[in-house]
Amino acid sequence: MKPKRTLALLLCAALLLTALSACGATVVVVEGGGNAGTPTGAPDPAGEPGPTQEPEPTQEPDGQPGGETTAVKTGLAVLPSLSASASASGEGDGAAQADILLVAVTVDDDGVIDSCIIDSIQAKIGFNAQGALTPPLDTTFATKLELGDDYGMRAASPIGKEWNEQANTLAGYVAGKTADELKGIALDDSGHAVDEPDLTASVTIGISDLLEGVEAAVANAAHLGASKGDKLGLAAETNMASSKDASSEEEGLAQAYATFAVTTTGGGVITSCLIDALQANVSFDTAGQITTDLASVPKTKNQLGDDYGMVAASSIGKEWYEQAAGFCQYVTGKSADDVAGLAVNGEGKAADADLAAAVTLSLGDFQAVVEKAAK
Secondary structure (H helix, E strand, O other), X not given: OOHHHHHHHHHHXXXXXXXXXXXXXXXXXXXXXXXXXXXXOOOOOOOOOOOOOOOOOOEOOOOOEOOOOOEEEXXXXXXXXXXOOEOOEOOEOEEEEEEEEEEEEEEOOOOOEEEEEEEEEEEEEEEOOOOOEOOOOOOEOOEHHHHHHHHOOHHHOOOOOOHHHHHHHHHHHHOOOOHHHHOOOOEOOOOOEOOOHHHHOOOOOOOHHHHHHHHHHHHHOEEEEEEOOOEEEEEEEEEOOOOEOOOOOOOEEEEEEEXXXXXXXXXXXXXXXXXXXXXXXXXXXXXXXXXXXOOOXXXXXXXXXXXXXXXXXXXXXXXXXXXXXXHHHHHOOOOHHHHHOOOEOOOOOEOOHHHHOOOOOOOXXXXXXXXXXXX
């Protein structure tokens, strides 16, 4: 390049820099191209971040960046048994006993249990040798978790722990494990844990059926809207109101009618909901002799599905399990107080048109168990 031309270019550059400085502009050198008029990381005129400015990720309680949550599945298992029932005899009254194990879980897509609740109902309905019921029909049955110390196991426990304490310990132990890992827990012939110091020191009840319930709940689990870290709830309401004495015309009936709800809650509202119910029936004659096969296992209404037989009598052509699912969908996103305050008509059925289109059953039992579970 000729000397005179080089000098001219340098003078032009100097004049340009002087002009820009006088106007208050900032000169930025960007290597490799780009917008030389926009500082790195500064907003452009449209308010967007510069080319190298990235938003800082936020950390959520479940460890997901950017406010994302991990979806988990909600599951319920109901394992009933009538085997402890007995006919009346010369030694005393008979009893229909429904033992109902309940297990609720949330589980991720890898099969890892996020949370677990284990509970049980022991509904014992007595009748005498004349085929007459002995408890009043308004008798209700609390769960073992609800009974707490009133269940009365502590005195007989070698470690001085009540049933609810041991069940809660087992529920905490299974969290973070998969169903396959639970199958690896060593048990003796009576179903007690062995070679598991974390269990044997604090759980002395037989756990084989409890583990079976956990595995069933995991297998039943489905995505219903819950997220990792949501609070899991389980509740039951059990009565014997439909039981009746035996007569010369028909057998007596001891019926433990139980309604169950599993909920998850987050941010003060229900994020997922499951409802099921069980009619545990034991029939007996006027001599107080049981006529039901006690080895039979009653099915829940969800398990019965279309075989429950409600469609023909339903004004909306929906089976019980469909209406229970409709109620669960309706209350998802609502609080426990919202559920308790649902408007009903004089028959206890939904007053809201949207809910009435999906559920024609009386809402009382559904409201009671969902509110209790979601509290």
